[in-house]
Amino acid sequence: MLKKYYDADVDWAVIAEKTVAVIGYGSQGRAQAQNLRDSGLAVIVGVRPGKSFEAASLDGFTVMPVCDAVKAADVVAMLVPDESAAEIFRREILPWTHDGQAIVFAHGFTLHYGQIIPPPNLDVVMVAPKGVGPQVRELYLADSGVPSIIAVHQDVTGNAKETALAFAKGIGSARSVIMESSCAEETETDLFGEQAVICGGVVNLMKAAYDTLVEAGYEPEIAYYECMHSLKLIAGLLSEGGFTMMHDSVSKTAGYGGLTRGPRVIGPEAKTAMKEILAEIRSGTFAREWLLENQVNRPQYTALVRLEKECELERVGGEVRRIISKRK
Ligand SMILES: NC(=O)c1ccc[n+]([C@@H]2O[C@H](COP(=O)([O-])OP(=O)(O)OC[C@H]3O[C@@H](n4cnc5c(N)ncnc54)[C@H](OP(=O)(O)O)[C@@H]3O)[C@@H](O)[C@H]2O)c1
Incomplete structure (x- = not known):
């Protein structure tokens, strides 16, 4: 039976005081960073110099190289293309991760197919919105949200699921529905x-x-x-x-x-x-x-x-x- 969660099921306190680093500022990165900020979280953006860097700066974010954003964050949202994610993770994220951090993926692909094997000291979750980035933002601004599928891939702190639920709420999904599944089911059906x-x-x-x-x-x-x-x-x-x-x-x-x-x-x-x-x-x-x-x-x-x-x-x-x- 599919487990579903709504606003009242989320413990916002698990994320309220955390700094979220959004890595990548494309379709999902831009929408999720803006929604998380409007939900009251401290959000920083990690990207390489170029178009995305400029867009995030223009939108008023503190923007920095990926490695610096990872160092400063409690929660790291991986919003880069799936086909490049393994290389970015290995080179620019992994060396700067630290105990107690949570990594959030927007799609299960890289985890399910073993492209990224996270170290054992991190919480690793998936929050996969069922909509393109512009919809994620548009519905949030209309006091609604796109549904999200969450999954816990690795739980070190005992709080991984709560973090996934709170992150999903931050992007607006608790206003529609948050469904709990697995990276395998989300990836294969997607x-x-x-x-x-x-x-x-x-x-x-x-x-x-x-x-x-x-x-x-x-x-x-x-x-x-x-x-x-x-x-x-x-x-x-x-x-x-x-x-x-x-x-x-x-x-x-x-x-x-x-x-x-x-x-x-x-x-x-x-x-x-x-x-x-x-x-x-x-x-x-x-x-x-x-x-x-x-x-x-x-x-x-x-x-x-x-x-x-x-x-x-x-x-x-x-x-x-x-x-x-x-x-x-
Ligand atoms: N698009 C969707 O509708 C959708 C829906 C649900 C889930 N997702 C998932 O969301 C995640 C992100 O997808 P997306 O569609 O938002 O991607 P996207 O629009 O292609 O944006 C990718 C972002 O990553 C940055 N990037 C690429 N290579 C980089 C590198 N080497 N170092 C640092 N930054 C780099 C890009 O910056 P540059 O400007 O510098 O290239 C860009 O800001 C994926 O896991 C995807 O499966 C997407």
Whole structure:
């Protein structure tokens, strides 16, 4: 049974007087640092010189090299890219850690796949917000918060779970829900969701549907509206009120067509592919491939992103979006 926590379950005192070092000031770093500061914590930012350093300074933070931030902190939030995290941890964090510190990860990837093996004198927890950085900030400012999944990877002080709960509250998650899981479950389901649904399955579904219409002689712009543009509307309905709200909002024709034809599009073959993808995630095959890809400066990723940017759906979609935004 999934354990869930809300505002009243959190002992804020475990973190109230602590200094939090946010390492990295990108999508999550910026949002979490600002939320933690607005929640009343002393927050410092550790980054290398450059864009992030300037952004954090402009936002009014005390910014310093990663090693100095780690030395000064009680809680260290690792908000750097997962593919670089092991190297940053080994070189710039590990030598400066000290007894009693807690390290907070926003995703279980590096811990679950053994890229970072923390020393035994630290509390190590995961607080993984289920939303992109800008949402983490936007919802916090609206007196709400994105849900977070927490996990305890290592508990030396006996307070690791309380620290994770308090950190999650600091970024706003106690206003919605904090769920307790494990790094394994968070990592494997997160990767699976990205690959099978949000960044893989849905994107390829749109591409295949668009190609089918265009190859059958329909106008590319009309095909774009039908296969890509309308998705935002449906995603909004599903996220707000599930299948019920979708069926209440779309025509009966659309609902009937979807219910009867949808399973032919995503049928047993898709489920077989999903099982294979999940097996690659669970066995570490995907993680190994992605980490090795990064070691050679991501040649395959770079080529695939370029090809996707050059595809006709992207060209037609860009044109349509330009026209719509000019008319606003
Ligand atoms: N993005 C999301 O929606 C999301 C959602 C949930 C969890 N997460 C997790 O949050 C963590 C951070 O992801 P993110 O998307 O926020 O990353 P990001 O936007 O790519 O930002 C990474 C930050 O790390 C800094 N950085 C990179 N290499 C560095 C180095 N060698 N030394 C010091 N700083 C360095 C970057 O600074 P520079 O400007 O100097 O490069 C930047 O400020 C990851 O564990 C990710 O899985 C992300």
